[in-house]
Amino acid sequence: GENVEQHPSTLSVQEGDSAVIKCTYSDSASNYFPWYKQELGKRPQLIIDIRSNVGEKKDQRIAVTLNKTAKHFSLHITETQPEDSAVYFCAASKSPHDMRFGAGTRLTVKP
């Protein structure tokens, strides 16, 4: 089955810097790649997603890139702010009922 690896497990940046989180997946049939942000004790919130027919997607300070050949995708956050501090999860799926999540990255943005 699908296996999703996420790196790094923790990431600390200064406010205003960029943050990059990377994920790799094993199943080439995966075609949907969402990213979720989860604040402590709260529900995961979808922040951006990408499908396999697209190489890059942006939404203000957040962007996701997908390399199907290498089977990896990345989350880029620019101009980080303290409120970006949270745990970020990537996921990959080839069907709605087969979504596999990475282990998460704890991002800390220092003011």
Added chain:
Amino acid sequence: DGGITQSPKYLFRKEGQNVTLSCEQNLNHDAMYWYRQDPGQGLRLIYYSQIVNDFQKGDIAEGYSVSREKKESFPLTVTSAQKNPTAFYLCASRTGQSTDTQYFGPGTRLTVL
């Protein structure tokens, strides 16, 4: 995602007891899911349901049971057979349309005393 509710927010269980976690959605979503979240791990799928009166096991279904008698409701029972039930449980739902996006409830933190 505000249309998905879970209760209770915190739940304490004695060993040997069954407990039921509630999940309700008013988004008219067809599919619903239960995930378990442990520290340092990604979400793992327990059960999912695509339509009323139908549900399928996920990766870690042992020790859990579900029902889907109504479209809006997908309760999860953690039975005494679940050896390590202390975790954060998340319910999610998704439309039956082409989008794969899942929307999560606020979660229930279960602790076994």
